């Protein structure tokens with residue numbers, strides 16, 4: 402389809418004898434959340450690594466907004482609009498929320514070693530940082546030290562760091578991990594609103610969140626996609642129930 406934002410075409414990846422990605426094809430369309438689910442070891446991280454550029458597929462193609470990115474570096478993909486949430490551990494605890502997001506923007510702009518210009522006063526960093534914080538409902542925390550934030554708020558900062566880079570696509574790897582029910586509900590609401598601006602490829606173990614958020618779901622088992630569809634279709638799919646969800650959870 403011509404309006405596909407991200408397209409994976411027949412991706413394959415082996416680690417020795419193990420086929421970790423098997424003929425995976427998947428599309429992400431504007432305005433949607435596409436969730437990728439599967440049991441431990443199904444190959445989700447391996448697939449994300451290939452999309453982000455840290456792992457090279459053995460065969461297949463990855464197309465972002467009409468441009469083939471299969472052999473581009475992580476940084477080149479990021480500059481073309483492939484956004485990935487930063488890990489909590491990459492945030493600088495003693496610095497403010499705002500500074501952290503500004504540093505993320507600076508890193509992508511390739512100005513990490515720009516001398517003498519104080520980050521705080523650089524409008525080209527401040528404006529996108531404040532916009533991203535607003536979209537993640539964190540304006541009131543902009544000047545707070547990251548060290549003072551709750552776990553859920555840190556997750557929001559991670560997403561804000563990715564958003565400040567104005568991505569065309571957002572890859573979110575288990576954003577709900579470690580959040581309580583309240584944090585999960587809050588982040589779910591924020592992502593529901595965000596998808597209209599940036600389509601999201603979501604890897605998530607919290608099935609309630611997946612079924613609530615995802616417009617479409619791809620189920621990965623042993624490296625291959627065994628089913629694709631909306632929440633209702635995936636819940637009802639007997640192969641999925643057997644391979645992954647288990648009768649009791651459906």
Ligand SMILES: Nc1ncnc2c1ncn2[C@@H]1O[C@H](COP(=O)(O)OP(=O)(O)OP(=O)(O)O)[C@@H](O)[C@H]1O
Nearest residue numbers: 416417419421439440441442443444445446447448
């Ligand atoms: N660098 C590697 N070298 C060898 N085998 C690997 C490597 N990375 C992953 N694997 C194997 O590939 C398979 C897929 O792993 P992967 O981490 O992608 O699964 P996953 O779905 O992300 O699992 P989880 O939900 O537990 O994070 C597993 O069998 C794993 O042991």
